[in-house]
Amino acid sequence: KQEVTQIPAALSVPEGENLVLNCSFTDSAIYNLQWFRQDPGKGLTSLLLIQSSQREQTSGRLNASLDKSSGRSTLYIAASQPGDSATYLCAVFDGTSYGKLTFGQGTILTVHP
Amino acid sequence: GAVVSQHPSRVICKSGTSVKIECRSLDFQATTMFWYRQFPKQSLMLMATSNEGSKATYEQGVEKDKFLINHASLTLSTLTVTSAHPEDSSFYICSAGVGSDTQYFGPGTRLTVL
Numbered sequence: 001k002q003e004v005t006q007i008p009a010a011l012s013v014p015e016g017e018n019l020v021l022n023c024s025f026t027d028s029a030i031y032n033l034q035w036f037r038q039d040p041g042k043g044l045t046s047l048l049l050i051q052s053s054q055r056e057q058t059s060g061r062l063n064a065s066l067d068k069s070s071g072r073s074t075l076y077i078a079a080s081q082p083g084d085s086a087t088y089l090c091a092v093f094d095g096t097s098y099g100k101l102t103f104g105q106g107t108i109l110t111v112h113p
Numbered sequence: 114g115a116v117v118s119q120h121p122s123r124v125i126c127k128s129g130t131s132v133k134i135e136c137r138s139l140d141f142q143a144t145t146m147f148w149y150r151q152f153p154k155q156s157l158m159l160m161a162t163s164n165e166g167s168k169a170t171y172e173q174g175v176e177k178d179k180f181l182i183n184h185a186s187l188t189l190s191t192l193t194v195t196s197a198h199p200e201d202s203s204f205y206i207c208s209a210g211v212g213s214d215t216q217y218f219g220p221g222t223r224l225t226v227l
Contacts, residue, residue: 036218043119043206043220044157089156099145099210105156 002027004092006104013080013111021075021107023090028071031095035064035075038087038106047088048075080111116140117209119219126197127227134192134222136207142187143209147216148180151204163190197226 003026013019023033032051036044048057048064050073056065063076073090087108091101116139126132136146145164149157161182163169169182179201181193190209194201202225208216 041204041221041223043117044208044218046218091157099147099212099216100159100162101147101157101216103156103158106154108154 002030002092002094002102004090004102004104006088006090006107008107009105010108011110013109015080015082015111015113017080017111018076018078019080019109021077021088021090021109023073023075023104025071025073025092025102027094028068029094030068030092032093033064033066033073034091034093034101035062035073036089036091038089040087044089077109080109082111082113085109085111115211115217117207117217117219119205119207119222121222122220123223123225125225125227128198129196131193131195132197132224134194134205134207134224136190136192136209136219138188138209138217141209141211141217143211144187145210146184146190147208147210148182148190148192149206149208151206151221153204157206160192194224197224199226202226 007022034049035047050057050066061078066073087106089106091103118137120135148160151157160175161169161171163184171177184190206221208218210216
């Protein structure tokens with residue numbers, strides 16, 4: 001059974017810092033991995049999706065890497081801003097026909113001015 | 114594009130009543146819809162997967178008679194929490210799948226059972 005773990009559970013940083021969020025998964029036979037953002041009481045916003053054949057994806061100040069063989073992914077946020085404060089979730093897709101996602105428990109990020 | 118809506122966004126009900134939550138894909142047809150449950154400060158747990166016109170597939174430990182899922186069309190799925198109890202209070206999120214590897218998530222519904 002796939003298990004996804006995110007470290008740290010919570011992170012508080014001053015504005016402007018670069019930071020790294022970690023995600024690990026137990027079964028390396030994944031189809032893709034996705035990073036989401038969730039604001040309090042809201043749904044999920046997809047940030048980056050990395051296919052299993054890819055090593056990284058970039059969008060603006062965000063960069064996600066994937067090391068499938070070791071079962072790890074990182075989300076790098078450059079020059080953090082207070083507006084980045086949210087919960088960040090990673091999820092892996094196992095490639096089955098109906099698209100089941102397995103989520104990590106999330107990292108709560110607080111960026112203070 | 115690819116917008117998913119949920120209605121209602123919040124609902125408060127008395128213990129023993131049933132509550133229906135709607136999930137709609139507004140500008141696309143979804144081959145599959147998913148229902149998740151999220152407890153405070155915890156991750157999303159998949160409850161069930163449904164395809165239009167067929168019975169939902171429930172995850173282990175999810176009571177199918179308590180959480181009724183109807184997938185009436187390619188743009189609408191409903192989750193009915195029957196005989197709700199306080200322990201059913203949670204944040205319910207749906208997603209709509211396009212193909213096998215892309216899901217678009219709804220904004221969620223906060224259910225509070227008194």
